[in-house]
Amino acid sequence: MGRTRSGSESMLNQARRAVPTKNGFGRAVLHQLWGPDRGEASDTAQAACHTLALAGAAADTDRIVLQYPEKHYAFWKAELVEFVHLFGPGGFAENLSTSGLDENEVCIGDTIRLGSALLQVSEPVEPGFLLNARFNHPSIARMICESKRTGWHYRIVEHGQFQVGDELVIMERPHPEWPIARVLHFLHQETANRQALEELLKLKPLGRVTRELFQRRFDDLKPEFDQLDALPVRPVAEPEILSPVERSGNDVWRSVLVRGIMIESPAVRSFYLVSAQGGRLPKSKPGAHLKVKLPNGLTRHYSLCSNSLGDEYHIAVGRNPDSAGGSACLHEQVKVGDILHITDPINTFPVDAETEHHILIAGGIGITPFLSMIDYFERSFISYELHFCTRSAKDTPFYRRLSCLPANRITFHHSSGDLRNRIDLNAVLSDLDPDAHIYCCGPTGLMRAVEGATSKFDRKRVHFESFGAAATAQNAFSVKLESSGQVFLVGPDQTILQVLRDNHVDVDSQCESGSCGTCIVKYSQGEVLHKDFVLTADERKSCLTVCVSRAASDHLTLTL
Known part of the structure; x- marks a missing residue:
């Protein structure tokens, strides 16, 4: 009873279609059973804290029993041939090895009858360094998380007896909208999804460790959420009616209202734009930008910070001390309620659709086009890594949001004003997959450095985006x-x-x-x-x- 998902469909919109919601939820068969000493598999055991508590975790009643589907071992044997001898029942420190149910078919809060014992699903397994050590591989834990083949933990509702060959039968399903795989998605992919965080924190059967992780994440993001709450209510646009346009020269312009302004760092402000005359704005794709006509008559290009469905555009602007009038105008003159004029989204920095791994290198305000890309990658399960170069954490725009990304996805490079602390491009770009694509947006110095470091690469694999006002020499x-x-x-x-x-x-x-x-x-x-x-x-x-x-x-x- 697996689950499929298109790249454009939100995990939040799949909630009540993931698994059945009536009796006959599903069942599995117990193949092998281990006690707390992790010795030889046994045929019978008593489901009680003192007999099945994992070593060192007896006090954690949410993690007394660990179940891992036996069918996953076939996947790992094919994926990591060099470790085939370690992939077998018990290899992931599980107490129960079963056939049948998997992470797409088991939900938080499910109560499961196994023999005369009654168990309740509490949280996904979070693989860690001990598993890396067992396989002598630094990335096994990460690979397990990304594959969503983690297994899950139980708490004990009723003690009882069970044995190999017994069926695990789901008796009650209070939260069909939260299969284990969906919880894992928001643990490791859409890590800053506010609606999901709020729902998960209200999920009473969710285990303590996972709940505390989501709570810390929510607390870190709360200042950003509070700023968004303070913005004026966004008007509702008719779904099929586009906002009016005006033509000027070769460009088509739309009038937009500045709905809200947020401070992202000491030098960066976000601007939220909605149609000034009603109707929807054109949809945008990852990497797109707008041309913006400013009140002082200048025209500047600004990346969209999210993939818009047409209800709102979000741009962010860094205050350049040497500004020729663009960023200075937006920071000092433009206020909530002002009218600006924009073009439809333009995409000269698109994501390569055929590439399996993407390397993003950003400097300062150059992070903006990557925000929409990251959102797309996370929702579409596409591999990427972000290297973000700034002076310090304080000077880093969107720091809270980006800090919630999985650690293997983002590396902050804070120079602290010291050239010796700058990004080591040779290290970042060494041993790359030959099909990986590199994207760079930031100050001219960073872009020239990346250009030099990739000089021997196929130019089709290297992409740049620059939005500074056109540089001019002093000669006619x-x-x-x-x-x-x-x-x-x-x-x-x-x-x-x-x-x-x-x-x-x-x-x-x-x-x-x-x-x-x-x-x-x-x-x-x-x-x-x-x-x-x-x-x-x-x-x-x-x-x-x-x-x-x-x-x-x-x-x-x-x-x-």
Whole structure:
């Protein structure tokens, strides 16, 4: 009675479809039985605290009996061939080895009749270092958690006798919405899901150890939850009606209302945006960003921090002390209730759909596009690791939220202002799966360092995103169009792309930060100061990105 789940369906929406809710819940057969000394398997035992308490855990009445499905051993034998001799009943320190029920079919609070004893399911097993030591493998415990093949614990409701061959029959199921596999999902994947945390903390039969873990997690996230509660109520949009648009030049703009502003760190603020005129906003995908027209007339690009279904957009903006007016305007001028104008979501930094493992490298406010990616990876059971570079924990935006991720998913690199403490890219990028993809967003120095460290990688595996205002050199130069002979002057505060547009020369563009490659143009004469993150050394001999790159000579001829 397994359970399947599509990548887009929330675990919270599957609650009451996971397992049956009437008598005939399911049953298993006891194959082997071990007592507390973990010696030879026996045929009979008394289900009482003093006989089945695990060594060192007699006082923990929620964890007196451990059950592990025998069928999982076939999976582990195929997955880890070198340890095949260790994978057999009793190998995971279980008291009961059974056929039949598994983590998708057993729920928290189930009462189970085994012989004349009555047991109640209390919590999932949380594998730890002792299992790693048994298998002499540093990642066995993590692999078990990720596979959701952990087994589960019982507390004893009624003492009694049972023996090998007895059936385990589920007699009562008070919480069909909480199978063990679903609890494991929120333990190790959607770790900051507020609704799930609140439901789990109200789950009376949940065992003490797991409950305390969820309580600590909830307490850590409560300041963030309180800030969200303080935001004005989000208006309900009609599901099929999109908000009105206005056209200006090549862009389509929608008016949005600033519903709320949250402080994420001393230098970062989040802005929650809803349609100003009613209707829904277009849906977004992982890695997408918006173009935002600010009250001071500037236009800037900001990543979406979540995958929106159209009810609201969430962006976060870092205050740049050298701001040319973008971040300063949002931090100092924009208030709750103000109107901004945005484009529909643009995705020049998409997730590679065929890749099995993703490496995310973020610096400072460069974390923003990865927040939507992480949400997608967690919900879709996709492997990833995040390396987040900041000065200190205090300066780290979304620190509480990210700290709740599984430890093997995130590594914080706090420099404390010391260059010696910066991320070791050689260590991070060594021994990678040849199909793994690398994504980087952050300050130019970090992105250039990642570009250098991945110079021998297939460029299709390495992705960059940059949202700084286009850098300009202090020299003016001219560009000539090879086809028409027209010559245009590019001033010190202009980009080639801007000048071409001003003179009605159409060039496609997207990110306008040198990271997507949409505006690549060939050139035939002149020297180029390349500022992009997409062209290879060979490609730069004949191509440039006109959104950020400039001439290093007085003249540049474009093959347009």
